[in-house]
Amino acid sequence: MNITQIQDKILKLKKEKDVCILAHSYQAHEILEIADFTGDSYKLSVDASKATNKNIMMCGVRFMAETCKILSPEKTVYIPQPNAGCAMADQMDKQLISQVKEMYPDYTVVAYVNTTADLKTICDVCVTSSSAVKIVNNIENKNILFIPDCNLGDYVAKSCPDKNIKLLNGGCPIHACVNTDDVKKAKALHPNAELLVHPECVPEVVAMADYVGSTSGIMNYAKNSDKKEFIIGTEISITEHLQYECPDKNFYNLSLKLICPNMKSTTLIDVLNCLEGKGGAEITLDDQTINDARKCIDEMIRLG
Numbered sequence: 001m002n003i004t005q006i007q008d009k010i011l012k013l014k015k016e017k018d019v020c021i022l023a024h025s026y027q028a029h030e031i032l033e034i035a036d037f038t039g040d041s042y043k044l045s046v047d048a049s050k051a052t053n054k055n056i057m058m059c060g061v062r063f064m065a066e067t068c069k070i071l072s073p074e075k076t077v078y079i080p081q082p083n084a085g086c087a088m089a090d091q092m093d094k095q096l097i098s099q100v101k102e103m104y105p106d107y108t109v110v111a112y113v114n115t116t117a118d119l120k121t122i123c124d125v126c127v128t129s130s131s132a133v134k135i136v137n138n139i140e141n142k143n144i145l146f147i148p149d150c151n152l153g154d155y156v157a158k159s160c161p162d163k164n165i166k167l168l169n170g171g172c173p174i175h176a177c178v179n180t181d182d183v184k185k186a187k188a189l190h191p192n193a194e195l196l197v198h199p200e201c202v203p204e205v206v207a208m209a210d211y212v213g214s215t216s217g218i219m220n221y222a223k224n225s226d227k228k229e230f231i232i233g234t235e236i237s238i239t240e241h242l243q244y245e246c247p248d249k250n251f252y253n254l255s256l257k258l259i260c261p262n263m264k265s266t267t268l269i270d271v272l273n274c275l276e277g278k279g280g281a282e283i284t285l286d287d288q289t290i291n292d293a294r295k296c297i298d299e300m301i302r303l304g
């Protein structure tokens with residue numbers, strides 16, 4: 001079977017089986033093409049909660065599929081590649097953060113959505129990269145414990161100077177690999193290009209950017225800009241998607257280190273196998289976890 005034949009089979013099966021397919025913007029082009037909704041993690045969590053299908057398939061990483069299950073517990077949620085985790089989400093667990101909370105009892109615990117469902121159960125509010133600044137500004141408490149990403153946390157702290165923000169030493173190992181030398185090299189090669197970066201990059205890289213935003217934010221900025229050249233400082237799939245969508249503009253990877261193996265692990269065949277019941281996994285969470293984790297996701301939607 002070629003790609004088009006596999007895609008046709010997927011489109012037929014998802015209709016028959018009443019499955020809504022969500023694909024994060026880091027997924028491969030051929031997966032985005034068969035998805036009902038695509039976008040950043042915030043947009044997908046809202047789209048998932050509005051979908052009327054009985055079943056949801058999340059092409060992305062596990063915490064995203066867990067978020068769908070928390071928001072739509074009555075639906076059956078599948079992940080086509082069960083091993084697709086997130087290196088950042090796996091860094092901090094409930095036990096560690098419970099201990100940290102004891103040290104900072106007056107702090108509101110803000111969890112980046114890149115955390116496990118289990119950890120979300122003891123946090124006060126979730127944020128995504130596109131909603132973090134707005135939500136933190138809308139929190140009444142001045143004292144914020146921001147977990148797990150210290151780079152996004154630093155960006156939020158600089159954008160919300162009235163808040164007293166404590167950070168822990170976590171983050172995305174992929175985005176954190178990029179340094180100022182990579183920026184200097186890319187700018188020397190493409191002097192007329194604007195630099196667009198994800199806030200998971202280190203503060204020194206963020207400080208050199210023309211635009212800082214989520215994956216959807218970066219894509220929308222580039223599409224709507226009058227400029228013609230862009231250096232993309234996030235997972236390299238975004239560069240590819242933008243090049244497809246804007247053939248009259250030029251997009252360059254900030255660094256080839258920006259490859260997320262977890263996001264890349266889902267294939268079109270995984271999607272087909274999952275629909276055929278031959279692969280993938282169902283996301284199951286107990287009722288207590290769903291109820292407790294839901295509070296901080298609902299807070300995210302209320303404050304965002």
Ligand code: 13P
Pocket residue numbers: 039040041042114128129130172198200213214215216
């Ligand atoms: P977005 O919130 O931009 O979708 O980012 C999620 C992510 O995992 C970035 O590495």
Ligand code: SF4
Pocket residue numbers: 061085086087088089114172173174175200235260261262263
């Ligand atoms: Fe997680 Fe980083 Fe991959 Fe995003 S790029 S899914 S934060 S490991």
